[in-house]
Amino acid sequence: MAAVAERPIAAPEEGAGRRVLTMLASYAALIAMTILFIAPLVYMGSTAFKTNQEATQVTPTWVPAEPSSTAFDAILTRSEQTPVFRWFFNSMLAAVGQALLVVITASMAAYALARMEFPGKRILTAMILSTLFIPAIIFLMPTYLILDKLRWLDSLLAVTIPGAAGAIGVFLLRQFFVSLPKELEEAAVLDGASRWKIFFRVILPLSKPALATLFLLAFLTNWNDFLLPLFVLFSPEALTLPPGLGLLQGSYTTSYEIIMAGAVVATVPALVLFILAQRFIIEGVSSTGIKG
Numbered sequence: 001m002a003a004v005a006e007r008p009i010a011a012p013e014e015g016a017g018r019r020v021l022t023m024l025a026s027y028a029a030l031i032a033m034t035i036l037f038i039a040p041l042v043y044m045g046s047t048a049f050k051t052n053q054e055a056t057q058v059t060p061t062w063v064p065a066e067p068s069s070t071a072f073d074a075i076l077t078r079s080e081q082t083p084v085f086r087w088f089f090n091s092m093l094a095a096v097g098q099a100l101l102v103v104i105t106a107s108m109a110a111y112a113l114a115r116m117e118f119p120g121k122r123i124l125t126a127m128i129l130s131t132l133f134i135p136a137i138i139f140l141m142p143t144y145l146i147l148d149k150l151r152w153l154d155s156l157l158a159v160t161i162p163g164a165a166g167a168i169g170v171f172l173l174r175q176f177f178v179s180l181p182k183e184l185e186e187a188a189v190l191d192g193a194s195r196w197k198i199f200f201r202v203i204l205p206l207s208k209p210a211l212a213t214l215f216l217l218a219f220l221t222n223w224n225d226f227l228l229p230l231f232v233l234f235s236p237e238a239l240t241l242p243p244g245l246g247l248l249q250g251s252y253t254t255s256y257e258i259i260m261a262g263a264v265v266a267t268v269p270a271l272v273l274f275i276l277a278q279r280f281i282i283e284g285v286s287s288t289g290i291k292g
Contacts, residue, residue, distance in 0.1 A: 132167045
């Protein structure tokens with residue numbers, strides 16, 4: 001019998017060392033990416049507490065030499081032409097209202113496309129998803145004309161209702177609904193539950209992660225929207241934060257510390273909402289692509 005050549009066996013220390021190096025490299029990459037994304041936010045917050053002279057100097061500084069709240073005092077005591085508190089309140093109402101409407105309309109449409117059978121279902125699904133490939137700016141003029149006919153211009157309805165239904169929400173929730181086991185609905189049918197009761201008592205409670213994810217996405221989309229409010233809102237008291245913050249810039253000079261203070265005010269709600277809902281968001285994003 002021919003002698004079997006012995007294969008060299010890697011030492012346990014060598015395998016452990018490779019795992020440690022891989023882990024260290026992963027952590028180093030994550031730390032670098034964190035710094036890359038956090039650095040602009042840190043500099044924004046730092047600049048908001050600088051004086052005008054320090055904010056406009058050639059050599060940038062990360063830590064204010066003489067921290068000052070002058071910029072925040074300036075935006076909070078603005079004239080009737082720049083009511084920052086009113087812009088904040090308008091943005092909050094519009095973003096929350098639109099997010100709720102998006103969750104309501106998208107959940108019902110997604111459930112119908114995921115679980116109900118009717119003629120033309122595939123064609124309707126394809127038509128809804130095809131709108132994702134149409135640039136949003138194309139809808140700007142038709143939206144303006146419709147709002148004008150409804151006499152909603154220069155009101156919060158103009159920045160709340162137009163985005164109340166969208167294909168991205170339908171697609172996101174449909175993917176999640178498809179991944180839910182049908183046995184749950186079949187058991188509810190045997191108990192005599194109607195379609196509406198199954199939707200409200202079975203499907204929606206199980207879909208909290210996906211619903212929270214969609215709510216946050218819709219909230220941020222409306223909260224950060226600049227173009228539509230710029231076209232449909234005219235009076236200073238009707239503006240939302242994104243176009244309103246543009247008024248903080250002077251005609252001939254730019255007060256960077258005041259602009260950064262306004263950006264901090266606009267950023268805080270989004271950060272707080274993400275921190276509160278991050279568990280649902282991570283779970284929802286990781287679950288919506290299981291089955292299609």
